[in-house]
Amino acid sequence: MDDHPHYPSDKEEDENVASSPTQCDGPNPDLIRSDEESAVETDYGSNPRSQDEVLSNPGYDDETPSISSEENKSNEESDDDFPQIRKNQELSEDDQAETLEILFDLRETLTTSKKDFVFACGGSIPTTTPVTLRWDPQNDSKLASQCKLSFPDTTNQEDNIAALVNDMLPASFGHGGETVYDETYRKALQLDPSKFSTNFCPYTTGIIKEVTHALAQSFRAEASSVRAELYKLNIYQGPSGHFRSHVDTPRSPTHFGSLVVCLPLPHSGGALELEHNDKTIIFDWSNSGEQKADEQDEQDEQAEQEKGEEADEQDEQDEAEEQGENEEEDGQEVPSIQWAAFYSDCTHQVHPVTSGHRLTLTYNLYAVPHDPLSKPLTLDLPLLRQMKSILSNPHFLPKGGYLGLFTTHAYPHTSASFSIKTYLKGLDKVFWHGFQSLGCGVCLRPVVDNHEPDYFGNPRRSKPNLGNYFKICQIDQFHREYDLGFKEVHWLNEGGKEREAQYCYPSTYGNEAAASLEYSWCAIIVGIPGYDEELGGRMRLEKTFEEREKNWDDRDCEVRLLSEVWE
Ligand SMILES: O=C(O)CCC(=O)C(=O)O
Ligand SMILES: [Fe+2]
Structure with missing residues (x-):
């Protein structure tokens, strides 16, 4: 947040109102008169993880509707009655x-x-279908088997993660129109899609369908669709990998969102925190941190106590079933791929990863216009x-x-x-x-x-x-x-x-x-x-x-x- 410029409040400025700037009959904006049909989308579901109210108080001085007084006329130009x-x-x-x-x-x-109205959505996908990631080594003498990670298979995982870290580059970010590296702002590693490949597909796993529903649902019969473009492979590693508050660089006028897919490597910390209009959503995918495990134990204990002796049998049954979804037949838990998608103009940050490797695929999400002949819903x-x-x-x-x-x-x-x-x-x-x-x-x-x-x-x-x-x-x-x-x-x-x-x-x-x-x-x-x-x-x-x-x-x-x- 520190990086966002501070704009003085109205109060700070009201005393200093300058004269009216020149008016201009500029060209009719083709942006407004574009022939392109409007893709009518809506997202009106509620996000279960959302907190608080969103809309800032419109900030009127009193409760009763107040009409600008006669004396206060020339109200088109007056700042005082805005936005009454x-x-x-x-x-x-x-x-x-x-x-x-x-x-x-x-x-x-x-x-x-x-x-x-939601600005982010997310979920988790068990790795019941194996996911493989391969990359180009910086050193040609490496074997293909050393440039590969598979999930849930953990063969050679530690060695190969070390190799991957070695083959990646420091991650940059955009600042004032330039691409810069600054570890106080962003400490992470990155690889371009030209240097790696994966069989993970956000379409076949159903992620894009969910994203379309939550963030790009159409007002019209033909939903506008979403195109996901693989952007980077990133690692935020312990003890201090992080990315401070930022909004994502817009890539084109149809670029509306970002998708982060977290592959199941052990790590702690590294929560993704999103903020929009005073509302905060946190996606915490840490899965091996001691602190988190301890906290979870404490929470579980407390919940147990609260439930007391008359614990609802149905609840327990449901819990067991829920766990079962992520379990293989032998009772072993299958690691899950976690994901989050959000509107890229929303401020977000990755909190420090305290240990392990937070390995992510990031995608840019583009809106694809709907069929212009479709009827409004x-x-x-x-x-x-x-x-x-x-x-x-x-x-x-x-x-x-x-x-x-x-x-x-x-x-x-x-x-x-x-x-x-x-x-x-x-x-x-x-x-x-x-x-x-x-x-x-x-x-x-x-x-x-x-x-x-x-x-x-x-x-x-x-x-x-x-x-x-x-x-x-x-x-x-x-x-x-x-x-x-x-x-x-x-x-x-x-x-x-x-x-x-x-x-x-x-x-x-x-x-x-x-x-x-x-x-x-x-x-x-x-x-x-x-x-x-x-x-x-x-x-x-x-x-x-x-x-x-x-x-x-x-x-x-x-x-x-x-x-x-x-x-
Ligand atoms: O890894 C994440 O959760 C978000 C990364 C991010 O914000 C970015 O790459 O712009
Ligand atoms: Fe970002």
Whole structure:
């Protein structure tokens, strides 16, 4: 975590609000108008190992919906009321009251449903089918049998591990656009896939199916699929192998996740800890550490005591059956391969390995777009039901308006290519595809902010600005090109951390640096069409919004009445 830059809080900055930056009618972002169909994915299962609530408190000052006061007008430009729900001056009092109530309800649903979205999943696979790993020796005189590890077979294991360690190279990581070696940051060994091979397959073992379900499930009938590309073989060895907090280097705009597969070698320590939006998930695969064994014994003893004499027979039976799954017929336990997959923009670290060898295969996970002709699925999510009911209400933003959500994940892009719609994550994708499938306009803007003084030494605006298009450049350069565009956005979350990590994500990435790719935090803007009393429904988007604010994603924007797309 130390490696992530500290951004001053709003309070630190509020006193120093700078003048409004120049507006710019930049080119219409092809990123937003891309013809590519959106792959609609959702992950709304809950991860059993997740802890705590996720969504940061939206941070409103008081509980009651507060409308920006008249005096506080010019609220489009004012930082003070951000991100309060804005007053729409043209609405009747009744419509205004109802709109506010609906917005607050929606914000609450978003807050509570955020905890249902997973950012990591994992599991274990018994090595009932033997797994073999072979590698190129640095020294040609070695025999093939000395450059091979097999699981669960342990013949020559110790000698061959020593040989493997010898044949590997120190592992690098990306920092500030460069590939560096620094053992205080990452102490590990690595081998490129060109130097080793294995018969382990994340597809046949069912891992990719599970990852697709948990992290890339589609909103549509044809699920978008996941392509796993073998990236490295790594060893973190005792007593101090580790990898401090980082996010993984984005490899392409469709690169959404990382998969780590841990082969069954004895080691202790080395837990993988993932963190996202104040939620922590730990995958601890140590299997031979004395400390862990002791701790486990203690826990078992305690659990036994708690169970007392009236221990439930069924429980014991279940436990026995569970153990049996990993046992061979002779009662010997079969070592298991452990794995974890996660969105690669989530901060993670490998804690120090205190003894033994933590041997892993790592894969980059890419989203493969779904069949564009597939039909949307009807999902029975409370959030979607609420979206639909909001749009049916004639008192909710009767003249149309904008809703804004700061994305809960960061997304990689190049200057020329951005395919966020193929792999939106978690709540972001439900929000996007939910409103889009109900006929609203949706578009995505990079959140551009800069807490550094500008060229002339003046402090920047303290509030996030929406960029008009995705581009890789110096923040300073980009900052002058942003375009506020949407004036009266009703923000549904404050964004918390998302607002701080801006256009350029922390410069420390995992692995090697990748050229011309950056993560960006974004905002999803939803255009809610106006309600036509006579027609009894919501109007076309172009009847509601100005020309320059029509940069919606391509689907479903031409309908006359939104209800027509609901059937
Ligand atoms: O080995 C692990 O669990 C994670 C490694 C990692 O974060 C990486 O290679 O980027
Ligand atoms: Fe990583």
